[in-house]
Amino acid sequence: MKAKKGRSEKEKIRDFLDAHDVWTEYVAVKNVIDMARITGGRVHICHVSHPMSAQLVKEAIYEGLPVTAETCPHYLGYTEEFVLEKGAPAKCTPPMRKKEDMEKLWDYVLDGTLSCIGSDHSPAADEEKDNQTKDIWSAWGGLNAIQYFLPMMFDLVVHKKQLSPTLIAKVMDYNPAKIFGLYGKKGAFELGFDGDVVIVDPEKPWICDQKKLFTKGHVSCFEGESGKGSPICTIIRGKVVAENGRYKEEAFGHGIFVSPVKFQ
Numbered sequence: 001m002k003a004k005k006g007r008s009e010k011e012k013i014r015d016f017l018d019a020h021d022v023w024t025e026y027v028a029v030k031n032v033i034d035m036a037r038i039t040g041g042r043v044h045i046c047h048v049s050h051p052m053s054a055q056l057v058k059e060a061i062y063e064g065l066p067v068t069a070e071t072c073p074h075y076l077g078y079t080e081e082f083v084l085e086k087g088a089p090a091k092c093t094p095p096m097r098k099k100e101d102m103e104k105l106w107d108y109v110l111d112g113t114l115s116c117i118g119s120d121h122s123p124a125a126d127e128e129k130d131n132q133t134k135d136i137w138s139a140w141g142g143l144n145a146i147q148y149f150l151p152m153m154f155d156l157v158v159h160k161k162q163l164s165p166t167l168i169a170k171v172m173d174y175n176p177a178k179i180f181g182l183y184g185k186k187g188a189f190e191l192g193f194d195g196d197v198v199i200v201d202p203e204k205p206w207i208c209d210q211k212k213l214f215t216k217g218h219v220s221c222f223e224g225e226s227g228k229g230s231p232i233c234t235i236i237r238g239k240v241v242a243e244n245g246r247y248k249e250e251a252f253g254h255g256i257f258v259s260p261v262k263f264q
């Protein structure tokens, strides 16, 4: 869709939100589910942002189709008002939805329909995300999201929703590992699995400071957002790679490609 001429910044953001209305997502999800039904092919639907498309996934699962789905923290904690306020830095697709839709989306996380939560980390250079250089139509679509992924989810799940932190382990680790065939190496704290552990201080406060992002860009719509629950020690394959918000220099290059063990 082409942006209309002579629109104010706020109107352009409104246009962007309207152009990515829930029906665009609904039709896409429905098409993919129909293809899964016809072909028997397995599908994993990413970034489900709205209860209407989550309901399609739920019905597909009830039907016995090989369909799984993921949502992201920004659909569970942020709304279109946030996009209207922040502009280009908050551009992602699908966009954040209305408050009542955001609240309803939680039901589908809790009943297991949306069995995975991903960061949808999409690193962009500053000039691609800045309100000064890009309007919402020409800005990069995606958020510098990974660094505050766990702190944000911890705050949402444990402090705001008063739910068990085991939900986080389930949707960010166990379920994705099962779905992507990594269970056996990843997804549980078991004998024979990789020694991957994140220790979280549940009360340690965090504030998003975009200047301190380790990723490519330093423009974050979450600048100034705060909560409680911070990782204090991260261990990958038995080795401490980060502690108290700092990477260990000697851990650079420690990452390896993780190939599937077997698909479930």
Ligand SMILES: [Zn+2]
Residues within 6 Å of the ligand: 046, 047, 120, 122
């Ligand atoms: Zn994405």
